[in-house]
Amino acid sequence: MATAVPAERDAVARAFPGPATEVPLPGTGAGPAAATVHRLPAGCDLIAAGVGPALAAARTATALTAAALRGRPYALVVCTGIAGGFAPEAPVGSLVVADEITAADLGAETAEGFVAVTDLGFGTVTHRPPEALVRGVARATGARTGTVLTVSTVTGTAARAAALRARHPRARAEAMEGFGVAEAAAAHGTPVLELRAVSNPVGPRDRAAWRIGEALRALTDGFGKLAPVLESWRPA
Numbered sequence: 001m002a003t004a005v006p007a008e009r010d011a012v013a014r015a016f017p018g019p020a021t022e023v024p025l026p027g028t029g030a031g032p033a034a035a036t037v038h039r040l041p042a043g044c045d046l047i048a049a050g051v052g053p054a055l056a057a058a059r060t061a062t063a064l065t066a067a068a069l070r071g072r073p074y075a076l077v078v079c080t081g082i083a084g085g086f087a088p089e090a091p092v093g094s095l096v097v098a099d100e101i102t103a104a105d106l107g108a109e110t111a112e113g114f115v116a117v118t119d120l121g122f123g124t125v126t127h128r129p130p131e132a133l134v135r136g137v138a139r140a141t142g143a144r145t146g147t148v149l150t151v152s153t154v155t156g157t158a159a160r161a162a163a164l165r166a167r168h169p170r171a172r173a174e175a176m177e178g179f180g181v182a183e184a185a186a187a188h189g190t191p192v193l194e195l196r197a198v199s200n201p202v203g204p205r206d207r208a209a210w211r212i213g214e215a216l217r218a219l220t221d222g223f224g225k226l227a228p229v230l231e232s233w234r235p236a
């Protein structure tokens with residue numbers, strides 16, 4: 001499982017029996033790039049992969065490669081953490097599970113508006129988690145299902161929120177790592193899931209309105225209910 005920061009990783013870890021064993025992530029050194037895998041007795045690994053799609057992709061890919069090289073490839077990658085929620089569907093404190101993980105700002109701005117990289121003839125902008133798994137997660141946790149957008153710039157105005165909603169009517173949340181984590185998983189042929197807890201509304205910037213503690217508690221509760229779903233899920 002990949003979160004952005006250690007507080008999110010620890011909120012997920014609290015849902016599982018501990019303690020975690022800390023294992024250095026190979027190749028990340030001892031300096032500022034050093035990263036560790038928290039290996040839980042339940043059999044899953046947690047990493048705080050960093051904020052933003054690029055670092056999250058790099059660290060997730062490193063963890064996937066390390067797992068493959070030790071002969072224990074991951075069956076599933078879960079991107080998780082806090083997020084902005086689109087009102088009214090995803091209020092603060094709610095959970096959102098992605099049936100689509102979409103890069104919202106990967107493309108070109110033109111006089112006619114935003115053009116996604118796929119419309120420019122490159123790559124991909126959306127990854128789709130396994131449908132049965134998404135349904136199981138929504139049923140077990142009460143998470144809302146919809147598109148989770150990945151952005152490199154946190155939305156801070158009503159105009160930007162409205163533009164995203166117009167382009168992605170099924171968007172329920174935005175965060176900064178999902179698409180990067182999904183690209184890394186796809187490069188290894190590994191299914192991906194994104195589950196987010198809403199800490200703030202997507203819209204005008206208002207730091208006082210963040211409810212990070214509430215969102216982290218929702219994450220712990222959600223993963224507490226998720227363990228049987230994850231344990232019983234097998235790729236088709």
Ligand SMILES: O=C(O)c1cccc(C(=O)CC[C@H]2O[C@@H](n3cnc4c(=O)[nH]cnc43)[C@H](O)[C@@H]2O)c1
Binds near residue numbers: 199
């Ligand atoms: O400075 C701000 O106004 C601001 C507003 C919301 C979030 C941030 C962050 O720096 C958080 C980045 C971190 O948390 C996830 N996150 C949480 N809320 C959002 C959001 O509304 N839009 C995008 N990302 C969000 C994100 O995945 C990062 O890991 C700053």
